[in-house]
Amino acid sequence: MMTKRAPLASAAALLSVAWAAAALTLPTVAHAGSPAPAPGASTPGSSASGVGPETQTGSPATAAPSLIPNPYASGSAQAGATKAAVCFSCHGPDGNSQNPVWPRLAGQNAVYIAQQLHLFKAGIRQNPVMQPMAAGLSDQDIDNLAVFFAAQTPQGLEADPSYWKPGRALYLQGEVKRGIPGCVACHGPLGRGNPAAGYPALEAQQSVYVVSQLQQYANGTRYSGPNAASATPNSIIMFDIAKRLTPEDMRDVASYVQGLR
Numbered sequence: 001m002m003t004k005r006a007p008l009a010s011a012a013a014l015l016s017v018a019w020a021a022a023a024l025t026l027p028t029v030a031h032a033g034s035p036a037p038a039p040g041a042s043t044p045g046s047s048a049s050g051v052g053p054e055t056q057t058g059s060p061a062t063a064a065p066s067l068i069p070n071p072y073a074s075g076s077a078q079a080g081a082t083k084a085a086v087c088f089s090c091h092g093p094d095g096n097s098q099n100p101v102w103p104r105l106a107g108q109n110a111v112y113i114a115q116q117l118h119l120f121k122a123g124i125r126q127n128p129v130m131q132p133m134a135a136g137l138s139d140q141d142i143d144n145l146a147v148f149f150a151a152q153t154p155q156g157l158e159a160d161p162s163y164w165k166p167g168r169a170l171y172l173q174g175e176v177k178r179g180i181p182g183c184v185a186c187h188g189p190l191g192r193g194n195p196a197a198g199y200p201a202l203e204a205q206q207s208v209y210v211v212s213q214l215q216q217y218a219n220g221t222r223y224s225g226p227n228a229a230s231a232t233p234n235s236i237i238m239f240d241i242a243k244r245l246t247p248e249d250m251r252d253v254a255s256y257v258q259g260l261r
């Protein structure tokens with residue numbers, strides 16, 4: 001399934017490994033046969049067609065959503081701002097939600113936002129509140145919303161002083177003995193994630209939400225379906241890591257990332 005490709009930057013190379021894994025379980029992804037540009041990198045003269053959600057239009061309901069949308073190429077933040085009005089009641093007017101169980105979207109990378117919206121729409125990421133919100137969005141709406149929220153400035157609560165120190169150690173160093181990699185490797189020193197690869201930002205994220213997602217990865221419920229753990233090219237990473245975290249680890253690291261800016 002994988003086509004020959006030119007040498008890629010390290011983030012993209014990491015991703016191509018994930019792609020190889022994804023291709024094993026999802027042999028019909030629209031990406032196959034395309035020249036495999038680094039997602040998020042918009043090459044002049046080329047559109048997102050190989051990686052964009054458009055290529056999935058009309059595919060059967062059982063098909064996986066487009067795995068690596070490239071909203072940076074086709075999204076309009078201005079159009080997204082209009083569409084986003086309906087999201088503000090929960091995610092806050094600028095994507096900084098006030099409710100600890102509703103995630104912050106401000107400053108989240110657009111590739112990740114778009115991917116998650118496609119997953120809600122397809123019912124692979126299940127949530128009774130978000131699924132109806134995503135159901136009516138077109139591929140273009142998703143790209144527009146993704147770049148709009150990505151352009152907002154993350155703000156929010158600070159780290160809890162009782163927990164963030166052990167959380168910082170785990171975030172920066174992981175714990176070799178238990179096979180836990182430092183979160184910093186993928187989520188970055190400031191929690192900004194990796195926009196090209198679609199690794200989510202964690203900075204200023206609500207700690208309650210972060211704990212709930214770590215629990216869902218650990219117990220395998222973040223995504224549903226026959227290949228839940230590889231529902232996205234990237235998700236298998238977190239299914240594995242979260243299983244190694246104790247409830248205290250989750251609490252501590254969530255507190256630390258909530259304070260990251």
Ligand code: HEC
Binds near residue numbers: 116
């Ligand atoms: C009624 C409240 C509500 C509204 C309105 C709402 N959301 Fe959500 N959203 C949620 C909740 C709750 C979650 C967390 C779901 C979970 O725990 O899996 C969420 C999760 C998300 C996520 C995943 C974030 C992440 O970090 O993984 C995205 C993206 C998102 N919403 C986008 C939107 C967009 C775009 C809109 C408007 C079209 C919208 N939401 C409207 C409540 C809402």
Ligand code: HEC
Binds near residue numbers: 234
């Ligand atoms: C090897 C790369 C990598 C490492 C190391 C890593 N993550 Fe992740 N993380 C990811 C990717 C990729 C995703 C998105 C997965 C998906 O598609 O569901 C993610 C998702 C998450 C999410 C969900 C974010 C959201 O908005 O819903 C949380 C929370 C998270 N990681 C926390 C951590 C913590 C805490 C650590 C360290 C103990 C860690 N991650 C280590 C790559 C990594």
